[in-house]
Amino acid sequence: MTSPARFPSRLRVRTQESMALHTSFGVGGPADYWVEVRSLDALRLALESADHLKVPRTIMGHGTNALVADAGVEGLVIYNRCMDFEPSRTSGLVRVGSGHSMARLAGRCARLGLGGLSFAIGVPGTVGGAVFGNAGAFGSDVAAVLKSALVWRRGHEREMAAHEFGFAYRHSNLQGDATDPAVLAASFRVQRSDPAALRTELLALARRRRATQPQGQNAGSFFMNPDGDYAGRLIEA
Structure with a gap:
């Protein structure tokens, strides 16, 4: 396995980071390497470094609907916090x-x-x-x-x-x-648009979401709807 020292020091790469800490399901084994990036330059550097070292890479956002195996993730997980x-x-x-x-x-x-x-x-x-x-x-x-x-x-x-x-x-x-x-x-x-009208719209959509989706840790809208039907209906049928 590649030594974390071979990655640029400014990336602050960690080893054996538990993915259970970073997924909405709260499960998952360790990543070989893990790095958090908060700028576009840092994201580019992480991508360049992984490709140069021939290390597999996975970009991770909020970890929503990501089911990680207990065996973990091979290579570098890039926790993307680029929020420009x-x-x-x-x-x-x-x-x-x-x-x-x-x-x-x-x-x-x-x-x-x-x-x-x-x-x-x-x-x-x-x-x-x-x-x-x-x-x-x-x-x-x-x-x-x-x-x-x-x-x-x-x-x-x-x-x-x-x-x-x-x-x-x-x-x-x-x-x-x-x-x-x-x-x-x-x-x-x-x-x-009118900010007040947009706020009202967002509140209505959020209420609709809460009324139609289960709360807490769940798969949410994990499944794709088939043509002319809904995944939820098929699962519960």
Whole structure:
């Protein structure tokens, strides 16, 4: 196993970090290596280092709906806390780091009177995972609001327009990509709206979420709905 000393010292890589501490299910064995990154530069450095050392890497957001085996995770787990937030009323866009919470993004935009992302209050994960899997809730999804995203592939990064992701229901073409891509940041389209009206909308959506989803540790919306039906109905039938 690669010595943690071979990683750049500024990354502060730890060994044998329990994944049970970082997943919503509260289970999971240790990661060989674990690092928390809070800036885009640190995220790039972690990706570069893992690729250079030929160490498998896994990027982790909030650890929601992530079921980690008791055997743990091979290689480097990158705990992504890149939460840059750059709203622009003039351009109609908000630029967000891939480690930013989707639910918090909805709240921050609402307070600034920027509409279009209220559905994100029902998405438990982070921006990177949401783009990767075209996450959605309450009748909308990432595909409906994404302008572009900065994607890392084997030492190179490129701003990809939304249409390049091949979005479908809970799917993007990043999934199954042999180059092991990583989302670094994303730009979402927003519209000027009344902050009070947006706050009312978020409260209503949050109440709806609590009324239809079990509380505490659970799989939530872990399962994809088949065409014309709901996973919950099939599970309980």
